Amino acid sequence: MSKYLLNKFLYTVDRDPTLVERYREEPREMVTWWESTLANSVLNCHGGEASTWLAFTDEEREALIGHDHCKLFELGAHPFLTLTLFIAMFERDNTEPLEYQKAYGARMAHFSMPYPDIAT
Template sequence: MSRYLLDKFLFTVDRDPVLVERYREDPAGTVAEWERTTANRLLSAHAGEDSTWLAFTDEERAALVAHDYPTLFGMGAHPFLTLTLFIAMFERDHPEPMAYQRAYAEALAHFSLPYPDIST
């Protein structure tokens, strides 16, 4: 399992409005394409300095495809990255102010301190 790769996915998708919409509508296709084209691209490297070994585990891939942020949180994905991405994708489906944020917190309420390690 790679918390780095999970966080990298959440970070890069959240920063691209086209990817946010694609991930909302076609999570399996987005995860598969991102893993194939972006997972091994170093964030700040020059062309040709890519990695070759990074890949999601089956459990990580399934949680990403299912938009299962409680499972991602339990795996150590950073809560701010999941929150900002999932707000971008699903806040519009909750008409009342802060309704999605409250639903997010409720879904994570079963976690108690200490929270899963989010260091990378």
């Protein structure tokens, strides 16, 4: 399990509107593509440098594909990263102000302290 890789995925996808749309519309293809092309790139590097060992576990991959922010939190993804990305993907589907954010919080309500470790 790599909390770093989960958070890197959420961070990089959230910063590119094209990737946000791909992740919303074709999550399985997007996660597979991202893992094979960007997972091992060095974050915020100008290219040419990469690692070779980073990969999602099956559990992480399925949580990303399923847009399951609760499972991602259990696995160590930072809730701020999931919230900002998922707002970009799903807020438009709601009609009331903060409707998506309230639903997100309600789905996370079953967590009690101590919360899962989100340190990377």
